[in-house]
Amino acid sequence: MKLLSLFFVALTAAHAEKLMGGSVWSNGTLVKFETRLEPGAPPITKHGGGTLTEKHTIKRHVCNFDNHTYFGFDLTMRRLESGKLRLEFAQLTITPAQMTELFPKVTDWKPLALPGDAPALLEVNDGDVVALDLFVNPSTGQKVIEYMTVNDKDKDKSKDKDFKDKIKDKDKIKFL
Numbered sequence: 001m002k003l004l005s006l007f008f009v010a011l012t013a014a015h016a017e018k019l020m021g022g023s024v025w026s027n028g029t030l031v032k033f034e035t036r037l038e039p040g041a042p043p044i045t046k047h048g049g050g051t052l053t054e055k056h057t058i059k060r061h062v063c064n065f066d067n068h069t070y071f072g073f074d075l076t077m078r079r080l081e082s083g084k085l086r087l088e089f090a091q092l093t094i095t096p097a098q099m100t101e102l103f104p105k106v107t108d109w110k111p112l113a114l115p116g117d118a119p120a121l122l123e124v125n126d127g128d129v130v131a132l133d134l135f136v137n138p139s140t141g142q143k144v145i146e147y148m149t150v151n152d153k154d155k156d157k158s159k160d161k162d163f164k165d166k167i168k169d170k171d172k173i174k175f176l
Contacts, residue, residue, distance in 0.1 A: 015039045019062070019144070024051045026058050027077055029085065034147045035062060035134070042142075048103065052094065059094050062134060062144060063103065070099055071112040071135050077150065084123045085150055089114075089132065126152045 017040030023032045033051070037044055046065035049072070051058055061072035072092040077085050091114060099109040115136050124130060127149060135144040 016145075017041075017043055019044065019047055020049055022051065024053060024058055026053055026075075027056050027079075028152070029077055029079075030151045031058060031075070031077075032149045032151070033060065036145050036147065038143050038145055044144075050102075052098075057093075059092060060146065061092060061094055061099070062146075063099065063109070065103075065106065067110075068106050068108050069110050069112050070094070071114065071144075073114060073132065073134070073146075079152075080123065082123075084125055085152075087122045087124060087130070087150070089120045089122070124150060126150065 016036040016038045019035040019037055021032070021034040023030055025031075035049070044064060044066075047063065048065065049060070049062035049070075051060050053059070056076060058075040058077075059072065060075060061070050063070035070092075072094070074090040074093050076088045076090075078088075080086055092111065094111075096109040096111065100107050103109075112135060115133050122130060130148045130150075132146045132148070133143055134146050137143070
């Protein structure tokens with residue numbers, strides 16, 4: 001298992017296009033997702049995605065309806081004694097048949113692997129923002145990046161900053 005490479009990055013909204021956002025509960029923790037295309041041009045026009053949760057595993061997927069491809073990751077979380085959350089990222093385990101069940105108008109789905117190797121582990125504090133490269137176009141360098149925040153359900157959410165404020169400084173992870 002390879003270790004994650006962590007470094008801080010800055011995001012300039014003018015260079016990114018928000019593709020989608022959402023949230024899901026798992027193991028008593030809220031995970032907020034914001035998926036961005038960086039840089040934002042050329043745009044991806046026909047895309048979709050979502051989450052499936054099976055046995056405490058969040059299966060986050062993003063799909064391109066133009067070329068019938070999909071990618072994403074499996075995420076499991078565990079609260080540590082220190083109060084931090086351990087996030088384990090692995091290659092997405094949704095099959096092409098399951099994608100067809102979700103989107104019946106497309107029958108020939110092709111999965112794409114995450115850049116680099118998985119699984120990867122990361123320990124975060126409540127409210128941290130993590131960035132994960134989901135896809136990199138090798139010819140243009142354009143990336144689909146998932147920004148995630150994790151919040152303990154027992155914390156006071158009224159003190160939580162807006163998501164856009166939090167993505168100024170964040171951990172960025174890459175599968176090596």
